Amino acid sequence: MRSTIDRDTLVRLCERVEGAQTRAYAIPKLTNEYSELAMADSYAIQMALLERFLEQGHKLIGWKAGLTSKAKMKQMGVEQPTIGFLTDRMARPENSVISTSDLVHPRVECEIAFVTKAPLSGPDCTAAEVMAATDYVMPAIEVIDSRFAGFKFDLESVVADNSSSARFVGGGRPRYANELELDTLGVVLEKNGEMVEMGAGAAVMEHPAEAVAMLVNILAELDRELPAGSFVMSGGITAAVAVQPGDYVTARFQELGSVSVKFG
Ligand code: 0L1
Numbered sequence: 001m002r003s004t005i006d007r008d009t010l011v012r013l014c015e016r017v018e019g020a021q022t023r024a025y026a027i028p029k030l031t032n033e034y035s036e037l038a039m040a041d042s043y044a045i046q047m048a049l050l051e052r053f054l055e056q057g058h059k060l061i062g063w064k065a066g067l068t069s070k071a072k073m074k075q076m077g078v079e080q081p082t083i084g085f086l087t088d089r090m091a092r093p094e095n096s097v098i099s100t101s102d103l104v105h106p107r108v109e110c111e112i113a114f115v116t117k118a119p120l121s122g123p124d125c126t127a128a129e130v131m132a133a134t135d136y137v138m139p140a141i142e143v144i145d146s147r148f149a150g151f152k153f154d155l156e157s158v159v160a161d162n163s164s165s166a167r168f169v170g171g172g173r174p175r176y177a178n179e180l181e182l183d184t185l186g187v188v189l190e191k192n193g194e195m196v197e198m199g200a201g202a203a204v205m206e207h208p209a210e211a212v213a214m215l216v217n218i219l220a221e222l223d224r225e226l227p228a229g230s231f232v233m234s235g236g237i238t239a240a241v242a243v244q245p246g247d248y249v250t251a252r253f254q255e256l257g258s259v260s261v262k263f264g
């Protein structure tokens with residue numbers, strides 16, 4: 001993927017996204033000002049943001065696939081999956097209270113996370129290769145946070161905003177992936193004790209390992225590999241659910257236990 005965006009514009013748009021993420025304020029979608037933003041430019045902004053965070057001492061611990069289910073694509077009016085990076089500063093413990101004052105439009109998603117034991121590289125990475133390179137899978141809740149005003153954006157703006165990555169909580173019962181049928185594995189999302197969403201792994205590109213393969217192939221286009229020991233979230237199985245202070249959510253996964261988190 002080759003970006004043609006000039007250096008000054010890249011830095012300006014990256015700083016705009018960084019400011020909105022770190023100080024939790026809404027900004028207009030980037031394409032309002034820079035209408036010619038192409039996907040390669042958006043990933044260049046995302047990679048520049050990653051470099052800035054690494055310089056500030058954040059640690060890259062993995063990646064996430066976004067917009068991988070039809071429910072999510074329909075909810076957001078887009079037709080293409082994306083990826084984003086995950087750092088140690090985004091991780092939160094199970095049952096902790098996540099502060100919403102640090103977030104703009106927090107929403108939660110139930111995801112199957114993969115932890116790898118061997119490196120993966122594209123192009124042409126397959127779901128079978130992902131399964132062979134997976135150490136174990138575990139349930140996760142992703143807290144996404146689009147920084148764009150009114151939750152109005154396009155794919156180019158979302159990718160530059162690190163695919164709305166904000167927080168994530170892993171937990172439950174880690175299991176070897178090859179002992180499970182990840183496509184028929186069910187999940188129920190409860191908010192404040194009420195069931196709000198349900199689905200099965202196949203909602204994510206027919207099988208969550210397909211989403212991880214897609215992510216590895218996008219990484220290859222960015223001249224990157226997925227190292228062993230990476231934590232990878234394969235994408236929301238259901239539509240995302242908005243949360244506010246006082247809410248608590250639990251994602252109950254068949255075979256993998258449950259993950260809970262509160263919002264303050
Ligand atoms: O995790 C994801 O599915 C990425 C979502 C990006 C768009 C949004 O903020 O809903």
Ligand code: MG
Pocket residue numbers: 064065066067109111142144235236
């Ligand atoms: Mg997600």
